């Protein structure tokens with residue numbers, strides 16, 4: 001007779017041991033049996049998926065047949081090793097469950113670290129305050145697929161539910177969740193890539209059709225056109241990255257140009273190959289990109305800050321700006337590392353400290369970028385640079401008013417403060433629509449983040 005309960009547990013270093021969870025029961029019966037269970041916004045799933053918290057860390061648990069669990073765990077580890085954007089596997093548990101020991105069967109539970117600040121697509125579409133991000137999903141998914149395919153990952157089930165989104169300075173970064181049907185290859189064949197795109201198109205249409213039955217979709221996200229639109233963006237990006245450029249030996253500047261262009265798109269270039277084209281002295285230049293984290297790596301190297309790619313680009317621009325200002329003041333060139341140090345000490349850290357009380361579930365780099373955006377907005381209206389401090393004060397004032405019950409959650413077009421002519425304040429968790437139970441079923445609870453929405457988006461250069 002097989003005993004029920006834990007039979008094997010494999011946990012990576014730096015995480016809890018998870019031994020206090022009721023492993024003798026299938027996940028479907030855990031409700032009320034563990035105080036660690038938490039509700040978070042989430043996508044649809046085939047398997048039982050639960051979330052548990054240990055202090056500030058949240059983990060996702062997914063129950064699978066043992067062999068499937070082992071495979072998904074290994075694929076996720078592989079994705080991490082290749083630096084690809086996906087949820088991070090933390091461990092794998094094997095347990096025997098069943099009402100009677102005689103009918104006990106072995107199951108595995110895959111544990112992944114909850115992707116902080118992630119938005120499942122239903123939250124993206126159903127919560128007010130997130131409208132500006134919806135169309136960003138097109139580029140985010142195209143870019144995710146390009147990155148995964150470059151890394152040799154065949155997904156096999158790319159869908160809206162299997163993608164998580166994180167805000168990135170007004171844009172979205174997408175991450176893969178659910179690698180159950182996936183394969184890791186040295187290099188992905190064109191056949192596999194195209195097959196993955198076909199699956200994506202079909203799944204996206206299905207996901208949007210379900211969504212359209214509940215909420216109106218933005219015109220740019222038509223049920224049947226969105227998948228093909230993502231594919232087009234994917235193909236453009238894929239071609240751009242993989243194109244070969246003819247060069248002659250005295251045109252080495254074109255190599256730098258090409259690398260710069262790829263870096264501007266966020267791609268790091270690992271290798272440049274020059275091969276004879278068979279035409280007199282002509283060569284063909286081929287670039288091999290390694291990841292789409294060029295600015296993230298640079299920012300991390302300079303400051304130790306971990307940010308998303310677009311956030312990192314904006315923060316690096318600020319550092320470059322400060323470098324130019326310092327050079328003018330001191331009448332000599334300043335190294336970027338010095339400017340980065342001054343920027344951290346004088347701008348980033350003091351601002352972050354003041355933003356702590358309004359942090360909520362949003363990551364600090366994102367909040368800092370929101371303050372920058374607010375600064376551009378104010379500066380554009382006032383036709384002068386209002387400075388970081390003034391922008392921060394106004395920003396905090398707006399966040400505070402949002403919490404104040406006297407101020408309606410929705411200030412459409414009304415002046416928010418004498419100095420702020422038109423930004424609109426919208427709570428991400430709109431209290432006025434469906435009754436709680438339905439909202440909860442849609443994953444709308446526990447997500448009271450706020451974005452300040454601008455009627456005229458500021459021009460971010």
Ligand SMILES: Nc1ncnc2c1ncn2[C@@H]1O[C@H](COP(=O)(O)OP(=O)(O)O)[C@@H](O)[C@H]1O
Pocket residue numbers: 041042043044045046047048049060062087088112113114115118120161162163164177178179180
């Ligand atoms: N590590 C994680 N971080 C955040 N959300 C997660 C994580 N793992 C799973 N989820 C959420 O749970 C949902 C279901 O997980 P998934 O792995 O897709 O299960 P299934 O294989 O049953 O479809 C996802 O859509 C996602 O919203």
Ligand SMILES: [Mg+2]
Pocket residue numbers: 044045046161162177178
């Ligand atoms: Mg899934």
